[in-house]
Amino acid sequence: MDGRISAREFAVCMEALGPFLPDVPEAPMAVAVSGGADSMALAWLMRRWRQHVVAFVVDHGLRVEAAAEAALTVERLGKMGIEARVLRLAPFPSGRVQERARAARFTALEAACVERGCVDVVLGHHQHDQDETIWMRRERVGAAPVSMGLRGMAAEVLRGRVRVLRPLLSFPPERMRATLRAESLPWVEDPSNQNRRFERVRWRQDLTGGMREEARILQRESQSVNVAYAQSLAVCMARSVVWHPAGWCRVLLDNIGNRELVPQLLAELIRMVAGAAYRPARDAVERLVIRGEGTLGGVVLRRAGRFGDGVIMFREERAVGEAVPAESGVQWDGRWIVPESVPKIGPPEGGAGDAEGLHIAKLGDHAARFDARRLGIPSAALRVLPGLYRGDCLLRVPVWCGGDLALIWSSGGPIT
Numbered sequence: 228m229d230g231r232i233s234a235r236e237f238a239v240c241m242e243a244l245g246p247f248l249p250d251v252p253e254a255p256m257a258v259a260v261s262g263g264a265d266s267m268a269l270a271w272l273m274r275r276w277r278q279h280v281v282a283f284v285v286d287h288g289l290r291v292e293a294a295a296e297a298a299l300t301v302e303r304l305g306k307m308g309i310e311a312r313v314l315r316l317a318p319f320p321s322g323r324v325q326e327r328a329r330a331a332r333f334t335a336l337e338a339a340c341v342e343r344g345c346v347d348v349v350l351g352h353h354q355h356d357q358d359e360t361i362w363m364r365r366e367r368v369g370a371a372p373v374s375m376g377l378r379g380m381a382a383e384v385l386r387g388r389v390r391v392l393r394p395l396l397s398f399p400p401e402r403m404r405a406t407l408r409a410e411s412l413p414w415v416e417d418p419s420n421q422n423r424r425f426e427r428v429r430w431r432q433d434l435t436g437g438m439r440e441e442a443r444i445l446q447r448e449s450q451s452v453n454v455a456y457a458q459s460l461a462v463c464m465a466r467s468v469v470w471h472p473a474g475w476c477r478v479l480l481d482n483i484g485n486r487e488l489v490p491q492l493l494a495e496l497i498r499m500v501a502g503a504a505y506r507p508a509r510d511a512v513e514r515l516v517i518r519g520e521g522t523l524g525g526v527v528l529r530r531a532g533r534f535g536d537g538v539i540m541f542r543e544e545r546a547v548g549e550a551v552p553a554e555s556g557v558q559w560d561g562r563w564i565v566p567e568s569v570p571k572i573g574p575p576e577g578g579a580g581d582a583e584g585l586h587i588a589k590l591g592d593h594a595a596r597f598d599a600r601r602l603g604i605p606s607a608a609l610r611v612l613p614g615l616y617r618g619d620c621l622l623r624v625p626v627w628c629g630g631d632l633a634l635i636w637s638s639g640g641p642i643t
């Protein structure tokens with residue numbers, strides 16, 4: 228036994244994450260490959276498991292060697308019989324480099340998947356990455372026993388328009404290296420994986436065997452707590468939340484049997500309505516629940532009034548993000564994505580060059596032209612809907628106001 232991962236073992240891991248689309252050229256499975264050992268082994272195993280696989284290699288443009296390494300990786304993937312493409316990211320501002328790089332990488336991967344017809348993207352996170360994630364999250368939430376915050380990375384999660392899969396979470400990295408060595412397949416060593424400036428690297432280097440074991444016990448325990456929690460939250464949402472596709476919702480607080488779940492549910496809804504990456508802190512949500520109305524995390528909560536019982540939640544106008552160019556794949560206000568069709572529809576007169584200078588921004592004062600009561604939307608929620616502009620001139624409005632601007636709702640991961 229040389230430690231390599233067999234095709235059979237890998238197939239078992241993948242099948243646990245199914246179902247999948249048929250193995251056809253129009254819907255390949257995407258694999259995100261950095262060129263390092265884990266994702267190269269993953270690519271190789273994916274290709275054994277399935278015929279139609281496409282690899283995306285992201286060049287963050289952060290190191291001078293990155294472009295050459297990405298090109299080399301594409302060549303190596305080609306030799307494995309895998310179609311591969313480099314996604315080159317635009318430069319991003321300095322500070323919080325790893326965090327920014329991860330977010331930008333994911334946005335690029337998602338757009339590439341949609342363009343190529345992939346509904347699944349597979350990542351090479353492994354058992355040690357999972358241990359480190361659990362310790363990092365544990366440090367953030369304090370040494371509380373098993374809690375929601377202690378969840379590790381999910382083996383399967385919906386993010387935006389793709390499903391992210393991590394089939395290698397139960398394998399230590401030595402096995403990926405052994406798999407590549409057994410096939411004489413080369414990989415790239417990224418020096419930033421040794422740079423102690425990064426929090427993950429410090430954890431990676433400092434975790435003892437005992438600490439890794441502890442992380443795995445916590446992960447197993449929290450998994451069963453999380454499943455039970457997700458189920459009760461799902462039931463509670465089905466009973467109490469009415470979600471409007473224009474990005475606001477009504478919550479019938481009296482229908483929530485278990486009062487303990489009220490702050491949890493509101494925290495999740497605030498994250499969704501705001502298009503934020505994280506839930507607001509629990510104690511802030513509890514204070515909001517006591518007040519019964521107010522603003523938190525870029526979301527307004529107030530009595531439902533003409534909509535009936537309960538409360539309504541909508542995006543706070545003051546918190547809405549800047550205008551963005553109306554280019555395919557661009558996200559506005561963390562909530563809406565511009566689909567390919569929008570730059571094409573341009574202004575009503577059409578014609579070449581019309582996509583230039585178009586941007587997406589809130590309706591704001593333009594919302595006054597519409598009869599919010601007749602549309603069945605709170606007027607404040609109408610003001611924070613997107614519109615297509617050239618300069619100050621509003622050209623197109625969303626479908627909920629009788630227009631034809633159809634952006635895609637995309638505000639982070641699902642609640643359960």
Ligand SMILES: Nc1ncnc2c1ncn2[C@@H]1O[C@H](COP(=O)(O)OP(=O)(O)OP(=O)(O)O)[C@@H](O)[C@H]1O
Nearest residue numbers: 259260261262263264265266283284285350351352
């Ligand atoms: N530059 C990149 N291009 C494409 N995918 C990437 C890139 N960086 C990371 N990934 C994906 O995210 C996973 C986890 O990233 P992480 O930074 O932990 O990996 P790594 O150590 O850089 O590379 P590897 O996992 O390939 O050894 C990778 O296994 C890979 O699937």
